[in-house]
Amino acid sequence: MSEDWKAATRRQRERKDEYFATDHHSPIPPDERADFDGLAYFPVDEAYRFVVALDRHEDPDEVTVGTSTGGERDYLRWGEFTVEVDGERVTIQAYKGEPGEDRLWVPFRDETSGEETYGAGRYIDLEADAHRTDGEWILDFNQAYNPTCAYSDRYECPLPPTENWLEVPIEAGEKAYH
16 A cells, blocks of 8 residues: 555644644634644554445434534434454444535544543544545544544534444544643
8 A cells, every 4th residue: 555645644634733733713722822732643554544335324314413512413324334443343334414415424432532532532524535436435544533622612513423432442543632
């Protein structure tokens, strides 16, 4: 496998750190930005990057998801991915906000949640360009990131539904913010 995606992931992380440190829209509270020296990440690891087909649900169910502030948001359970992580078969649901969206949202919790990673869970966004013409997607847990509520309680974030609480550690992507 080409190393290009690894270098691209590292560059993306550098750009995010720069944005979080300097942009007035950063979710890092303004009084913490002067001391902000970047987010913590697991090393980029090919074992957590999958090229996999989406098993699309024929008639997507509407799912109500709780939020970090006690609210609710509705999503469509669009399909699921099945991969193998450390010898364990893992199925994870992908959601859409609206049927016409070109992106999928993959929220999850795993065995690192609350320890090495944000307790409420992390997200992966799959954009249309992550969809390959042969019907497969690139599901890359190295791209897992914390929702904005991990940095400040002024944000409301949807929480991963229990069906995406994985019983394996996903040692990839962004770690907890301290």
